[in-house]
Amino acid sequence: MEYQTPLPPAEAEAAAKNDFPGEGNETRMIMAALSTLPPHNLAALTSSILSLADARRRRLSALLTSPAAFSLALAHLHSLSLPQKTHLVAKHLLSSLHHLTSHFSPPPPPPPAAFFHHRDADAALLLLLLCDLLHRHPDLLDATPYDHWRLALAAHYRAGSVLSHREIGVFYGGVLTPYVELVSRCWRFVTGDGRGEKKAEAPAAPAAVVALPSVDGGGGGGGGECVVCKEAMEEGRDVCELPCRHLFHWSCILPWLVKRNTCPCCRFQLPTEDVGGEIRRLWGFLVDAAGCGAAV
Template sequence: MDEKEKKIMGAISTLNTHQFFHLIHSLSSEFWRQQHHLCSLLQSPTRFPLTLHHLQTLSLHQKTLLIARYLLSMLTHITIFLETNKPNTSTTALRVKDLDAALLLMLLCQVHQQEPQALQRSTAQWRSVLKDYQVGTSLSMLGGLGGSSSAVLTPFIDITTRCQTFLEAVGCGDEMEREVAASVAAVVALPSVELSGGVECAICKEEMREGREVCELPCDHLFHWMCLLPWLKKKNTCPCCRFQLPTDDVLGEIQRLWGIIVTKSI
């Protein structure tokens, strides 16, 4: 088990029984949804070549963003149970076309890694090759998924860590560390509260007077609205404690969710 897998398992181990049950149910449902989606793609004589052609037209940067969006959707399944502060987040569900491309790309990478000779045939034969491989993989996992939590967690952790490793390999690690703006949805959802006592705004350093409505972040820190809004257009972090709000930037949101996992695993 590598370091990434240990982090995920460490974070999951902090869940209570109720949370763990719902996580397993969520992952199991998502696994079968994706298996059904992938099988229907491989069975289709029209969708498969269209999706393969779409993949072949994508640049490395576009493929990287595709994997990033897929990873983000996977990370959301676990972090929703780990976040103690839960600001509203935008949906991470992939469009059907993107999900087709992401699942096919991940399958091609997996087959290339485990059975490289299988893809040395013409692309016209790939659908049959991939279909046979996928059927074999699904059958080998079918028994365990009925009653074993590890049989659900293992493929989830494997695909998550492989996506994370891929993004690091193509140089996205440093890009995830850059400053990003808070998502519009998260900012709009921030509440106004009326002060019951004087508090200093950490941005302008002026006192926020009693009875005035100010903005409250999920970490409970308070700020003038007029001070905080320009800040959140540039950064998704609290000026006091660095608590991170959701962001519409895909790589930035992966970094935020991965940070939650790392923090919980300690």
């Protein structure tokens, strides 16, 4: 299938102007970032989102048509505290952000914690469907007996929940727009006001640190000096190279990365095992791709 333009003409023009009437700041930012993708990258992203949405739709349909499966998922959801529910949505958001950013060239390093167990995935989908229902019909569940929640959610889902989109036309936003809107809602759910509280830096993930290559200190783009200790790189001595191509003595960079996941020179971010830190890292990647300069 040929794609002549990265986005539908109206949406591409809106992205260029950073103006998507009727959408939130987060949705505008993400769509502006996606408008920078080459057509073949956007086609691949759209196809993968369609497959992912179809899998989620089948799973939700299975939950809503099985009283036993629905009861188990709802009971698990009710057993979670509010911070635990927020963490569920955060992990769902992280998985979605990883999916979006993996189609950029080059993509950011993948998060080490983007996936979670089936029981939690079911609870997250059910929670998002409940939030969507309450967003559109705030009083519906209050007037519905608890035993009939499954039927009420199923009716809402069939009527057109943000989780049940079936369109396949990329030119009209049938795939991208519902997915991006759901990502934006998850972002606002997790961060509260859509901006989020500024957090302390998290340490780099051990797996990301172990994967860093050793190079000869006499070459590369390190400028000949380790900015941590201010001493020269010695030819013939192995030093650490970060993905941003900056070089450091191993003895200098390892203590640094135990405390923070950023490059001392350019603030490039390595993956971290903190879900919130990974969300901020990938969200910042989209912000930069959109040319916003700062989180919206």
